Amino acid sequence: MKKLLALIMILGMMxxxxxxxxxxxxxxxxxxxxxxxxxxxxxxxxxxxxGAVAVYVGAIIGITASSEGIMLLGTVAGGLSxxxxxxxxxxxxxxxxxxxxxxxxxxxxxxSQVGSGDHLNELADDLNDQYDLSGEAAVTPQKLAALIAExxxxxxxxxxxxxxxxxxxxxEYLVTKLGLR
Amino acid sequence: xxxxxxxxxxxxxAVFLLSVGMAEEPKPAKITAKEQRQALKIIWVQNHRQIxxxxxxxxxxLEEKQKRGEIIGLELVVASSTSLxxxxxxxxxxxxxxxxxxxxxxxxxxxxxxxxxSTSVNYLMGLVGGYPVxxxxxxxxxxxxxxxxxxSRPLDRYVLPSNxxxxxxxxxxxxxxxxxxxxxxxxxxxxxxxxxxxxxxxxAKKKWGAEKYRIETMSDEESxxxxxxxxxPNTEPDGDDDSLEKNNEPSKSKKRKRILYPVHYRPQxxxxxxxxxxxxxxxxxxxxxxxxxxxxxSKRIHGIWGRLPNKLPNFYRRSLVNPFPPYRATRAVDVxxxxxxxxxxxxxDMESGEKWPKDADAKLLSLExxxxxxxxxxxxxxxxxxxxSLLASLPPLEQRPSYGEIYDLNNLPNDLYQLCGDQACxxxxxxxxxxxxxxxxxxxGLTEWKQYRREYSARELAKLVEKQLDFLTHIxxxxxx
Numbered sequence: 001m002k003k004l005l006a007l008i009m010i011l012g013m014m015x016x017x018x019x020x021x022x023x024x025x026x027x028x029x030x031x032x033x034x035x036x037x038x039x040x041x042x043x044x045x046x047x048x049x050x051g052a053v054a055v056y057v058g059a060i061i062g063i064t065a066s067s068e069g070i071m072l073l074g075t076v077a078g079g080l081s082x083x084x085x086x087x088x089x090x091x092x093x094x095x096x097x098x099x100x101x102x103x104x105x106x107x108x109x110x111x112s113q114v115g116s117g118d119h120l121n122e123l124a125d126d127l128n129d130q131y132d133l134s135g136e137a138a139v140t141p142q143k144l145a146a147l148i149a150e151x152x153x154x155x156x157x158x159x160x161x162x163x164x165x166x167x168x169x170x171x172e173y174l175v176t177k178l179g180l181r
Numbered sequence: 182x183x184x185x186x187x188x189x190x191x192x193x194x195a196v197f198l199l200s201v202g203m204a205e206e207p208k209p210a211k212i213t214a215k216e217q218r219q220a221l222k223i224i225w226v227q228n229h230r231q232i233x234x235x236x237x238x239x240x241x242x243l244e245e246k247q248k249r250g251e252i253i254g255l256e257l258v259v260a261s262s263t264s265l266x267x268x269x270x271x272x273x274x275x276x277x278x279x280x281x282x283x284x285x286x287x288x289x290x291x292x293x294x295x296x297x298x299s300t301s302v303n304y305l306m307g308l309v310g311g312y313p314v315x316x317x318x319x320x321x322x323x324x325x326x327x328x329x330x331x332x333s334r335p336l337d338r339y340v341l342p343s344n345x346x347x348x349x350x351x352x353x354x355x356x357x358x359x360x361x362x363x364x365x366x367x368x369x370x371x372x373x374x375x376x377x378x379x380x381x382x383x384x385a386k387k388k389w390g391a392e393k394y395r396i397e398t399m400s401d402e403e404s405x406x407x408x409x410x411x412x413x414p415n416t417e418p419d420g421d422d423d424s425l426e427k428n429n430e431p432s433k434s435k436k437r438k439r440i441l442y443p444v445h446y447r448p449q450x451x452x453x454x455x456x457x458x459x460x461x462x463x464x465x466x467x468x469x470x471x472x473x474x475x476x477x478x479s480k481r482i483h484g485i486w487g488r489l490p491n492k493l494p495n496f497y498r499r500s501l502v503n504p505f506p507p508y509r510a511t512r513a514v515d516v517x518x519x520x521x522x523x524x525x526x527x528x529x530d531m532e533s534g535e536k537w538p539k540d541a542d543a544k545l546l547s548l549e550x551x552x553x554x555x556x557x558x559x560x561x562x563x564x565x566x567x568x569x570s571l572l573a574s575l576p577p578l579e580q581r582p583s584y585g586e587i588y589d590l591n592n593l594p595n596d597l598y599q600l601c602g603d604q605a606c607x608x609x610x611x612x613x614x615x616x617x618x619x620x621x622x623x624x625x626g627l628t629e630w631k632q633y634r635r636e637y638s639a640r641e642l643a644k645l646v647e648k649q650l651d652f653l654t655h656i657x658x659x660x661x662x
Contacts, residue, residue, distance in 0.1 A: 098402070101402065114558060114572070115575075115578045117558055118322055118325075121584045129241075134282075142578045142579060145578055
């Protein structure tokens with residue numbers, strides 16, 4: 001009887017901790033990246049608004065509101081006026097670069113749930129260009145959405161919680177799944 | 182008039198403030214001015230490299246479309262005005278190369294902007310032509326994201342009739358000038374790389390001695406572009422204490438000894454694009470100049486209509502180019518506003534995703550399918566609960582409308598883009614326009630066009646169309662309607 005109870009408890013715990021998909025993992029990383037970026041600004045002293053830092057880190061790796069970045073007059077918001085300084089180190093730039101890669105992967109997963117979106121549709125166009133696909137053979141956003149949803153449902157992109165798929169790896173996975181390589 | 186006066190006053194005040202140095206950004210605590218400057222330079226070079234890369238991709242795509250003979254028309258696209266930025270108060274003008282593959286969303290667009298040499302705008306430089314004009318080449322989808330999705334600025338699309346010769350000339354001109362500009366920027370970037378590397382090595386050697394330091398690069402993982410070189414003495418341990426793999430505990434590490442040199446260069450000028458000036462060669466002025474070179478008629482005197490983006494459609498009607506009304510897709514902006522209103526919130530509050538009303542679920546679920554998809558695409562911070570219930574209410578993937586359909590990025594009928602050579606063609610074109618835009622709008626447009634037509638003498642008309650005589654036939658046919 002005790003063994004049965006223990007088994008039920010273990011199963012219960014496993015169910016409670018299992019991820020339905022990878023989205024929560026990506027979201028956790030996103031927050032973590034912003035928190036770590038905050039620490040960079042102050043050397044551990046704290047006291048910096050997260051939003052401002054996010055803008056700044058976003059600017060470093062080019063994910064500010066416009067896809068052009070921040071220096072094209074007539075198209076951009078010049079969001080740096082509220083920015084707070086970041087102590088730039090090689091790894092902070094790497095972290096920022098990793099952050100944007102995860103951010104783009106997260107966008108692909110979220111857009112795959114909807115079935116369309118600028119990241120998903122742009123990726124379909126890029127693959128069609130790269131592999132010279134058209135007509136019936138063309139990669140559609142729906143095809144990509146179905147593959148991403150499939151991968152997400154089996155936690156393909158977050159099998160290793162410390163090494164989530166960034167955009168580049170996710171695209172490689174999709175290319176393989178599509179049989180383009 | 183008062184409004185215009187206010188705009189000029191605000192320009193004057195901005196220029197004054199900048200010139201006396203009162204508009205400087207506040208310095209953040211615990212970071213030196215030098216570090217701040219270095220960070221901004223790194224941000225600048227990273228962004229500039231990214232912009233160049235994006236442009237290359239879409240320039241290649243445009244070239245391929247041209248080779249395959251897919252480009253069938255031209256459109257003038259005007260983003261409505263916004264008070265978000267001084268220079269956007271009169272809208273933004275861009276241009277679409279219409280192709281016959283898929284929806285309008287994947288067509289290539291072109292807009293002219295100022296290429297800034299730092300992360301902040303110097304309005305004085307913008308007034309006197311201190312910045313190069315830069316041609317932004319990207320998909321209409323990305324322009325839609327930028328203006329409609331991010332800034333709630335609907336895009337008006339005006340047909341510019343043309344023939345294959347004009348379209349080829351435009352594409353060739355753009356690609357030739359862009360490739361030249363790209364080469365120049367690449368050249369200065371590579372020189373800046375060598376210089377930064379030499380300088381960091383020189384300083385490090387002087388400070389710590391030969392072979393007593395190591396050099397690392399700050400670079401983009403995907404493209405490999407280098408933004409800065411960092412020299413660190415060998416006495417310092419490897420790595421930093423701030424990687425993503427660390428936990429969320431505050432970092433205890435102190436600042437390291439190091440020498441950092443950002444790679445920095447000035448964006449290059451290209452003769453045919455010219456220098457950006459607010460009052461002349463801005464997005465509208467540069468576009469008119471670009472189109473002129475390939476034979477799209479433009480009035481000799483540009484006046485205010487040829488310089489203000491939101492007046493550009495009128496300029497081209499005065500230049501006898503476009504008699505038809507615009508295709509305007511406002512649904513994306515309207516739906517967002519309507520949903521916010523139903524929530525009894527401002528759009529900004531709704532977008533924050535906080536304090537949504539309890540009945541938000543029911544309101545969202547009552548939306549039409551297209552509107553549900555619009556909301557899901559536009560509201561990034563939507564509460565999880567509402568997002569999940571909206572997603573659960575969607576039909577299977579294959580039954581959902583495409584991105585182009587959601588944002589009304591529809592194609593217009595192909596025959597609208599042609600220059601007509603006979604009455605039958607023109608009658609068919611006007612019939613198509615009436616079916617597309619409605620009879621009253623088309624008739625009003627034609628009446629206005631005819632008024633402008635009467636202002637031209639035969640000699641002036643010949644001068645207007647001298648580069649493309651096909652326009653003369655088209656205009657004469659329109660006159661007889």
